[in-house]
Amino acid sequence: MTTTTGRLIDPAPPAPEKTAPPTDRRALSVSGLSVAYPRRHGRGAGESVLRGVDLEVTPGQILGVIGETGSGKTTLARAVVGLAPVVGGRIEVAGIDVGGLRKRELRDHRRSGVVQYMFQDPLRSLxxxxxxxxxxxxxxxxxxxxxxxxxxxxxxxxxxxxxxxxxxxxxxxxxxxxxxxxxxxxxxxxVTRPALLLADEPVSALDASNRNHVLRLLDELRRDLGVAVVVISHDLSSLAGIADRIAVLYRGRLVEQGPTAEVLARPLHPYTALLTASAPRLDRDPAVRRDRPGRSGPVSGEAPAWAGEPGACVFAHRCPLAEADCRTQPGGSPHPGERSAACHHPVTTSADRLARAPRATT
Incomplete structure (x- = not known):
């Protein structure tokens, strides 16, 4: 995929295209991942933070994970490195079933450096x-x-x-x-030559110049070294220039995923459409701006506590397109490697309605 880092983020000469070593092995495969933290007093079911998440990342690929505060982005990364309480699903790193490792095997797996974590604030993490x-x-x-x-x-x-x-x-x-x-x-x-790098908000604390430099470095390193990278961010403009694919999380559910240019230019899920509408910097790129609906209806505020039916679409209470079935049935699960969304009424069939919808509120 030819990146658009220079166009979207900062004028710069395009880096030469390099191809990662071909391989059939996925650097990261997450299927049906669910994470729940126990209640403080140890009674009853724990608080569900991730529910049924499916993701794949191949060597040399950058996956951008986007969502509001509380969507589960950081919890996803912490689960991959064994720092979150997984209650369901499967995590494979470079073909290794991490959940199936014994205590000593897991320790050796971590020490090997096959997975590395890049924290948001280096001053606190170093x-x-x-x-x-x-x-x-x-x-x-x-x-x-x-x-x-x-x-x-x-x-x-x-x-x-x-x-x-x-x-x-x-x-x-x-x-x-x-x-x-x-x-x-x-x-x-x-330095350990990892198969997978998890970058949690890697540029959020940097000024514009350093931000652009780090983003370009991530793009170069995945091409030169073939490392798979998961970039967690709340800023779509940071992901637009370097990510091959984007996964959108909302309240612990994966609501959409697909190739970056397609997701940003023609979002399927109403939540994704409202996220892109609230990212004005994306309008600098005609390829992204072309068919993007819903600029008048960005999401405002943080995600509220869930108050709907347990089996309903997780976004129904904020969605300007929600209908009766959205409040009683889940929207399904997006499939890894495909262009898909967990939605009964995708934006492609409801663009006019979304454009006319009032501003979403919490």
Whole structure:
């Protein structure tokens, strides 16, 4: 997929197209994933945070996960690395059924670095007392890589993100700029040569210049290294330029997924249409702007507590297109690798109604 990073985010020469190594193995496969946190006093069913999520990511691909606060985006990433209480479904990373691993096997799986996590705030996630060289090399030390090889791979990883190991290797995080810290975090994530990188709001704390730089680096690294990347964001404009596919979460449900250009230009689910309507920067790109309906009806406020029928569409209480069946029947589940939405009345058949709908409120 040819990216549009320069057009949507910041004018820049297009990077040369590179193809990831061909493979039939999925870097990440999530099927029927459900996560529920136990109640504080341990009585009754726990609070469901994710319900029946199905996703796939292949090597060299970027999947963007979008949704409002409370949609379950970060919980999804935490579940993949074993930090959230999975109560149903299956998670496979590079062909390994993570849920089927015994305690020691899971520990070894984590130490191997096959999955890496890039946090939103590097100043809080990086040990303030360690030098850059030690921070980037720490995952290799945990994996048992010898010192000489660690030094070489640390220098290589820092070089890939545009940092000089000789100049910055001895500094601590407080001596770096915000953009440098996030690039150190990225170097630390790729130093183990992972199959999968989970980037949780990787640019939300950065200024425009550093934001664009980190996004371009993610795009380059997935092409050069063939690493699969899941980028979690609340900002569609950040995903529009680099993501091959987009998955849309709402209150723990996957409501739509498909190729980025198609989802943004012609959303199927009303929630996706309202999200794109509230992202004015997308209008800079004619390919995205062309058929995008519903600019007059963006979602306002955060997702309210669910008060409908348990079997109803999760968005029915906010949807300007909802009908009787939406309030009594779920909309189904989008299928990985396909262009699909969990909706009884897709926007493609209701564009005029959505354009005339009043502003959605909580």
């Amino acid at each position: 040990d303030p007392d360690l030098t850059v060289a030690d921070l980037v090399g720490e995952p290799l030390a945990v994996a048992g890589v010898e010192r000489a090889e660690r030094r070489a791979r640390v220098a290589e990883a820092l070089g890939r993100v545009g940092l000089d190991a000789d100049a910055l290797g001895g500094r601590i995080p407080a001596q770096l700029s915000g953009g440098q810290r996030q690039r150190v975090s990225l170097a630390r994530a790729i």
